[in-house]
Amino acid sequence: MDSVVGLAGALLNNIYEAASSHLHPVFWIYVPYWTLVLGALAVSPLTMILPQLLQGKLSWPSKDEVPDEWIIHGKKYNLKPFYDSHPGGSLALRKAKGSDCTGLFESYHVFIHHEVLMKMVAQYEIKDTAPAEKRTMVYDDAFYNDLKQAVRDHFKGQGKSAHKMTVPHLMLCLGAWITMWFCIVHMLRNDSMWCIPVIGFLSWYLTGNVMHDASHNALVKSPWMNRLLSHAAFPYGVNVAGWQIQHVMSHHIYTNEEEDVDLYHYDPIITLEKGVGSVNPVLHILRVVYLMSSAIPHLALVVPYGLLCGHIDAAHGHRMYDRVKAIMAHRAVLRWELLAETGALIAFWVVCYSYHGCFKAICYQMSVYVISSYCFSFFTQVSHLQEECFIDPKKLEELSFAKRQVASSMDFAADSPFWGHISGGLNTQAIHHCFPSVSAMHLRALYPKFRQVCKKHGVQLKEASSLSSFVWGFIQFSN
Numbered sequence: 001m002d003s004v005v006g007l008a009g010a011l012l013n014n015i016y017e018a019a020s021s022h023l024h025p026v027f028w029i030y031v032p033y034w035t036l037v038l039g040a041l042a043v044s045p046l047t048m049i050l051p052q053l054l055q056g057k058l059s060w061p062s063k064d065e066v067p068d069e070w071i072i073h074g075k076k077y078n079l080k081p082f083y084d085s086h087p088g089g090s091l092a093l094r095k096a097k098g099s100d101c102t103g104l105f106e107s108y109h110v111f112i113h114h115e116v117l118m119k120m121v122a123q124y125e126i127k128d129t130a131p132a133e134k135r136t137m138v139y140d141d142a143f144y145n146d147l148k149q150a151v152r153d154h155f156k157g158q159g160k161s162a163h164k165m166t167v168p169h170l171m172l173c174l175g176a177w178i179t180m181w182f183c184i185v186h187m188l189r190n191d192s193m194w195c196i197p198v199i200g201f202l203s204w205y206l207t208g209n210v211m212h213d214a215s216h217n218a219l220v221k222s223p224w225m226n227r228l229l230s231h232a233a234f235p236y237g238v239n240v241a242g243w244q245i246q247h248v249m250s251h252h253i254y255t256n257e258e259e260d261v262d263l264y265h266y267d268p269i270i271t272l273e274k275g276v277g278s279v280n281p282v283l284h285i286l287r288v289v290y291l292m293s294s295a296i297p298h299l300a301l302v303v304p305y306g307l308l309c310g311h312i313d314a315a316h317g318h319r320m321y322d323r324v325k326a327i328m329a330h331r332a333v334l335r336w337e338l339l340a341e342t343g344a345l346i347a348f349w350v351v352c353y354s355y356h357g358c359f360k361a362i363c364y365q366m367s368v369y370v371i372s373s374y375c376f377s378f379f380t381q382v383s384h385l386q387e388e389c390f391i392d393p394k395k396l397e398e399l400s401f402a403k404r405q406v407a408s409s410m411d412f413a414a415d416s417p418f419w420g421h422i423s424g425g426l427n428t429q430a431i432h433h434c435f436p437s438v439s440a441m442h443l444r445a446l447y448p449k450f451r452q453v454c455k456k457h458g459v460q461l462k463e464a465s466s467l468s469s470f471v472w473g474f475i476q477f478s479n
Contacts, residue, residue: 061328066333070097073102089217091223101253114140137401150449151449169441179198183195199236201371209440215230234344239342255408292377293373310331378471381474383426413467431443
């Protein structure tokens, strides 16, 4: 027993010596949290993975579980023959395979009228089968039609790719990517701490402006270029295949509903349920500070592992993203992408280890992740996790798809060029959720028309009065 205690003491002493010599003092407060998290990960193969493997609870996703069907407005279609000719690329269809993709179908085809869309897919309908369960929701309402018309009018006469990112903005993003990789190499070769905040911020900038748009096919016209550029924030961005499930297939269709996996990132520590897990406000701020500091590592490593292996989290008894009804299909279709990205990330960490050794590599990498994680959490989570963005279930049933998207978002500084640019347009979540295929760089210009249509139809558009009220609203709600 004494030897175990002595070994643990020596290890902790080494950790804190490494932290004091390889960490900027700003990051010292995270050492206890990192020690706890990394320690749990180190023993997880013996404490969690091996037991579930022996019990037969882990499972590799199989394509045999995925039928060749896509559900749109309660009807089943086989869109597999459409893979090669789909303007948005085959991935856009593959990732929706085996699921109800009505929300995606309606929100991504802004420039084609609903009647034309339905005629286009009619030839792929599977008629000799039982009808699928249909969501009791209106998609094609006057509000959404007016919004779509306003967007069409805005880009009218500017070319088919006018709603994508402009070339100057793309060049700016290219400059950010080159700078990020220059700083990564400089940090590895010269132990330069000044590179850490630069890399952390630029990885977020590329996540918000490039990866996010590309994952929605909104960056450029070419589907394969969108797919390639969605990895622009690597190695300090999210796992893109996991993001497709979490963000595109779940969050954008079921925003703030049970199938929105964004509601469970911090479960069971933060449950978002009133009276459950509430603590002293100071302690709550502290746990938010710590949890948000590891958001990117969680999405880059823990999520893909959970999706690939079907691991059951003992803390809450759920498999990764199992609230999504079609999760088995999503896991199977994207399994190789999940694995390839995870392998590439681990390979990068090996390179970091070869330059810095174990403790220094951990200190430098986690410091970058803290910055990128805070930026990511602030711009992607806070807008939806507000008291006003959760509607009474009875009232929610009365809202159309587009009205639900507006009701579940809190925008801030919508007219600000600065916040619009830094956030990648995610300060205007309401309009983004209605038109995910429009590059976020255009949302500020579209917002005045968006306000007008909302006012015309009596739809309440939620805009935070100040940045402080925006942040405090999230802190209060999450407790």
